Amino acid sequence: MPVHQRKLEKLNGGPIGQNYEEMKSKTVHNVSSYTLSSTEERLLRRGWDFCIENKLSLRSLCRHMHNASQQLMKSCKKKQFSNLSDDELKALKSLKSNKNIVIVKADKGNSSIVLEKESYLKKAEEILKGNQFQEITNKNYHQERENELNKYIYSLLKDGIIDQELRFRLQSTCSSLSVFYGLPKIHKAGYPIRPIISTIGSFQYELSKYLAKAIY
Structure with a gap:
């Protein structure tokens, strides 16, 4: 791997192959009072088609593969590489812990919308109180x-x-x-x-x- 490519990956703080130019084209609409950090916004710009790597479940492996459990446990102790940078993982935890906002996909396109939770619930309640629904x-x-x-x-x-x-x-x-x-x-x-x-x-x-x- 060329030296300049390694430096770029280290600078980005993310996994190999991230296309940041493509990420910039994806829109985030923040209509809440919460101010997104640059990392949180970058995380949301990844879009709704982006999948976070699942963590490997040692318990599941041991349950379904008894004969090779010891070998699997040793091999799985190796560091698992994430497709999110360290900053983005912190941003993900920050957004998940914020109980005042709701992040949803837009009606059209792959945009992310950040809404006040109270406003989102109010809009939903207004629809549920309409004639098309019955309690x-x-x-x-x-x-x-x-x-x-x-x-x-x-x-x-x-x-x-x-x-x-x-x-x-x-x-x-x-x-x-x-x-x-x-x-x-x-x-x-x-x-x-x-x-x-x-x-x-x-x-x-x-x-x-x-x-x-x-x-x-």
Whole structure:
């Protein structure tokens, strides 16, 4: 490796291959009262497609590879290289610990939006109070709908419409509630949010995936 390249990498304080010119083109919109440090802003400019290296789990390795556990533990003691610089790791911890702001992806593009948490929650509550949503007071509503779906899927099995394999794939067990969140519209005044409902893990998720594939 050329000497000048090593010096540049040391100067950047980051891993090999970082394209800082490309990072500069990614936009960060800070509409909160919090002042981002240069490192925090650089971290956010990496965009939502950037993935932080996962830490290696020694417990998981020992559990699934008993025969080679001792050798694996010795080899995994070696330093793990991160794809974030030391300053960026500190900035990441700083942003995660700040309870007064919310960092979300923009409605369009790969931009990051820094919002006051209070403002973000207020925008979300205004949408939830609209006519398109209805408050459900029945605490057992979710479980009842899950049981209803499973009962219907079982009836399809009894009628010979689906097989046992598809039944187990579509039926739901210990599902979670759908998650509501909002994506700010950066090209509109006041940064209104577009409501998103993620059904991943919900009782109708697997059925929705199956129907979408069958239809399209």
